[in-house]
Structure formats: C-alpha cells, structure tokens
Amino acid sequence: MIFQGKPGGVEGFVPDCLIFDVDGVLIDSSASYPEMIRIAVEREWEAAGFIADAPGYSAPLDAVFKRHGGFNDDAHIAWGLLNIMASRDHGSGRLSECAPAPAELETIIFRCDTGSARRWLEKNYAERFPLGRVAEKCMEIYHGSGGRPGVYTTEKPMLNAWWGDLPLPAYVFTGRSSSEWELAKVMLSWGDFPDERAVTSDSGMLKPSPEGLEHICRRFGHETPLFFGDTASDRMSFEAFGKGGFVAIGNNLGNWTPNFPCVRDALSNLIGWRG
Numbered sequence: 001m002i003f004q005g006k007p008g009g010v011e012g013f014v015p016d017c018l019i020f021d022v023d024g025v026l027i028d029s030s031a032s033y034p035e036m037i038r039i040a041v042e043r044e045w046e047a048a049g050f051i052a053d054a055p056g057y058s059a060p061l062d063a064v065f066k067r068h069g070g071f072n073d074d075a076h077i078a079w080g081l082l083n084i085m086a087s088r089d090h091g092s093g094r095l096s097e098c099a100p101a102p103a104e105l106e107t108i109i110f111r112c113d114t115g116s117a118r119r120w121l122e123k124n125y126a127e128r129f130p131l132g133r134v135a136e137k138c139m140e141i142y143h144g145s146g147g148r149p150g151v152y153t154t155e156k157p158m159l160n161a162w163w164g165d166l167p168l169p170a171y172v173f174t175g176r177s178s179s180e181w182e183l184a185k186v187m188l189s190w191g192d193f194p195d196e197r198a199v200t201s202d203s204g205m206l207k208p209s210p211e212g213l214e215h216i217c218r219r220f221g222h223e224t225p226l227f228f229g230d231t232a233s234d235r236m237s238f239e240a241f242g243k244g245g246f247v248a249i250g251n252n253l254g255n256w257t258p259n260f261p262c263v264r265d266a267l268s269n270l271i272g273w274r275g
C-alpha cells in the first residue's frame with residue numbers, strides 16, 4: 001500500500017495538493033441519491049405495469065453497490081436494479097418478490113468486473129427498462145420537476161471552509177455531472193471554485209479509472225496528491241494512479257488506514273490544519 005499512516009511519517013510522504021470526491025466527503029448526500037434511486041425504481045416498476053408493493057431501494061442495497069467499486073453512477077444503479085428485478089419476475093410482477101435481498105445482490109454483482117458494470121449489465125440482463133429513460137427520470141427526481149422539489153434539497157455540506165482557505169491547492173474528482181456539481185458548489189458556498197479544477201462525469205473520466213487524478217496532476221503539476229474518498233471506486237482510482245495518498249472518509253471503507261469521519265478531522269490529524 002502506498003500510503004498508510006501519517007504523511008511525513010515513516011514513508012516520508014508529503015502531499016502537494018488535495019483532491020476531493022464530493023458525495024460522502026464534501027456533501028452528505030446519504031438522504032438524496034438513495035432516495036432518488038428508490039423513487040425511480042418504484043415509479044418505473046409501476047409504469048411498466050408491475051406492482052410496487054415494497055421499497056424500491058434501501059440503505060443495505062446501497063452499501064452492497066458502493067462496496068463493489070464498479071457502480072459509481074446512481075442512475076446506472078436504478079437502471080441495473082430494475083432490469084435485474086425484471087429478470088427475476090415469474091409472473092406476479094410484485095417488487096417484494098423480485099427485489100434481491102442484500103446478500104443475494106452481493107452474489108449477483110460479485111460476478112461483475114469493476115471496470116465495466118454497464119457492459120456487464122447489458123450483456124447479462126435484457127434491457128426491459130431502457131437506460132436513457134431511467135437516467136432522465138432520475139435527473140427529474142434529483143433536480144425536481146412539475147412543482148415537486150428535488151431530492152437534492154435534503155443534502156448538507158460536510159465541510160464548512162472555503163476552498164481557497166484550505167492548506168493546499170484543492171481539486172475535485174467526482175461522479176457528479178457538471179450540473180450536479182454546480183448544486184454542490186452552492187451548498188458548500190464554493191460558487192467561485194474554478195471549473196478547470198473539477199473533473200465531473202461529463203468529462204468521460206470515470207472512477208474506478210485513475211484518469212481524473214492523472215488529469216489534475218498533469219495539468220497543475222502535482223506529484224503527490226492526497227485524495228479523499230468514501231467508496232471502493234475512489235480507492236480503486238487511487239490504487240490505479242499509484243501516487244500520493246488516499247484518505248477514507250466515513251464508514252464504507254472501514255478497513256482502510258487512515259480513515260476519518262470527516263475531512264476537517266483528516267486535515268487536522270494528517271497535516272495539522274487548524275483552519
């Protein structure tokens with residue numbers, strides 16, 4: 001492992017910039033994206049003539065997807081789950097019978113390679129629910145539509161500091177689209193964060209690939225970034241990049257060291273920041 005322990009400690013690692021994942025690191029979206037998936041799954045399941053007699057998504061299912069590493073796009077999760085459930089329907093059309101339990105889901109997606117979750121789903125499951133429509137519905141639920149507020153309104157900032165006051169140059173590598181990142185910027189009061197410092201999903205640079213980290217370091221001349229993430233796909237991007245250090249935030253990556261409940265604690269403990 002490239003970085004275990006304190007920068008400047010036994011391995012002499014000194015970070016030259018900070019790169020942040022957004023959800024679960026800068027923004028608490030624990031109530032928004034899983035809720036978006038739940039609503040999308042239930043509505044689309046019913047729209048297809050099935051019966052939504054159980055919740056379409058849950059925190060335990062979300063944890064299974066987030067531990068896998070290949071499912072970094074929540075609209076893809078809603079789409080994949082709908083098609084997996086449709087393949088399990090034996091005539092009743094009941095969501096309660098077709099939804100996999102968390103342990104079953106783990107067994108199902110265990111076979112999926114982390115670099116190609118979308119292709120794996122397309123290859124193994126009939127596309128009863130088309131990706132384009134599900135993704136569009138997810139965005140309506142997230143941003144709000146038809147007078148209904150978007151689920152993004154339940155999000156909260158996890159760091160209350162201006163990006164320019166952080167102790168090292170700050171960058172963002174997120175699976176959010178640029179429009180979703182704009183909402184996060186407002187929530188963080190980072191409205192002046194420069195576009196070129198953020199890699200969003202619009203760029204095509206997606207975790208668990210290391211491209212976003214490579215792009216930032218190449219463009220701004222950094223060698224040893226400290227990357228903050230909360231899910232397996234973040235850790236895998238870092239491991240594929242192979243330079244700098246990775247800090248796990250929150251509970252998803254409990255066996256990774258260092259691991260902190262929030263960015264402020266991490267910066268304070270790792271580089272003595274008292275901002």
Ligand SMILES: [Mg+2]
Pocket residue numbers: 021022023024025229230231
């Ligand atoms: Mg995240």
